[in-house]
């Protein structure tokens with residue numbers, strides 16, 4: 001798998017920060033900051049060769065919410081799909097750089113790197129940037145509900161990325177002992193990070209929309225408002241007794257509220273997982 005350049009991920013975050021600043025300081029799903037975030041992601045994907053779908057959320061979303069953004073890489077077995085998603089909206093309190101510019105940017109750079117490398121694919125990869133997560137996982141719920149049961153059955157796993165750069169964070173994996181989580185865990189274990197189950201995030205982000213339909217889910221997170229334990233501070237560093245992200249849903253969730261080391265490790269683990277699941281170690285050369 002390629003090494004994702006964290007400086008490129010950071011450059012996407014800087015664009016999201018600038019978008020928030022031009023639009024009243026936030027990127028909430030019903031605002032122009034969200035619309036411009038959609039346009040930025042879509043523009044980068046299209047320039048890389050993706051066909052990009054804006055899916056309007058016509059039921060269950062907050063009135064006036066912008067669309068989901070969906071981009072499938074058009075190679076590999078279309079009946080065997082691995083999805084990677086992140087919510088693109090934020091709360092109204094601030095620019096939403098860790099929550100969830102971090103996951104959105106890590107995913108975007110992975111999509112762009114896949115297009116640059118253009119490997120022979122075994123399986124399909126589909127990327128999604130969700131709307132209106134903050135009001136109840138609404139964009140992802142609409143997406144999964146809208147699929148036919150046949151199309152749902154083609155999704156072999158969904159990987160979620162919500163808050164992957166918390167400044168006092170830990171290394172958390174959703175459903176860490178599941179088969180779907182194996183490559184995510186393998187990558188962070190290879191860095192000796194001793195990842196733990198994402199108990200704080202259970203049922204609280206877009207992976208839950210898939211889980212409710214019995215689709216296998218996993219993902220990375222570095223934590224929100226829960227506090228780091230002393231055992232966690234001993235193994236990961238940081239401050240025990242303090243929130244994983246002290247700027248969770250606050251105005252200080254700016255580009256300064258980003259843990260670049262964590263962001264790099266999440267970005268690279270996404271690439272590792274994508275390659276393992278969809279490119280395949282033994283993929284024959286073209």
Ligand code: PHE
Nearest residue numbers: 099134162200201204205224
């Ligand atoms: N889904 C939450 C949000 O976007 C983030 C979160 C994840 C909170 C995990 C707690 C645990 O605000």
Ligand code: ZN
Nearest residue numbers: 003004005268
């Ligand atoms: Zn990297």
Ligand code: ZN
Nearest residue numbers: 091099134249
């Ligand atoms: Zn949030």
Ligand code: ZN
Nearest residue numbers: 099100162163
């Ligand atoms: Zn979030």
